[in-house]
Amino acid sequence: MEQVVEHAGVDIWAVISERFAQIKRGLRRLFGCWHLKLSLPFTRGAETYRTCLTCGARRRFDLDQWTMVGDFYYAGKQNSALDGGAISGSARSG
Numbered sequence: 756m757e758q759v760v761e762h763a764g765v766d767i768w769a770v771i772s773e774r775f776a777q778i779k780r781g782l783r784r785l786f787g788c789w790h791l792k793l794s795l796p797f798t799r800g801a802e803t804y805r806t807c808l809t810c811g812a813r814r815r816f817d818l819d820q821w822t823m824v825g826d827f828y829y830a831g832k833q834n835s836a837l838d839g840g841a842i843s844g845s846a847r848s849g
């Protein structure tokens with residue numbers, strides 16, 4: 756009398772869901788994020804941008820026209836050197 760009891764040490768659904776997460780990440784990497792979920796515009800220094808809540812990409816935001824301009828970019832690729840720390844107090848005439 757053979758009794759086959761599959762006693763899997765791992766939860767198969769956990770494996771499957773993990774696989775799906777990997778596939779979703781792979782697809783996102785292949786086709787790119789659609790940047791559908793964006794944060795509200797942030798103003799940091801002289802720059803205003805919105806951040807994609809899904810992948811973290813940023814896009815410049817024009818406050819005057821209240822629209823996004825330019826392409827998405829990733830903040831991690833900027834220079835690590837922090838410039839612009841010194842604020843010049845030169846007042847422009849006009």
Ligand SMILES: [Zn+2]
Nearest residue numbers: 788790807810
């Ligand atoms: Zn995105």
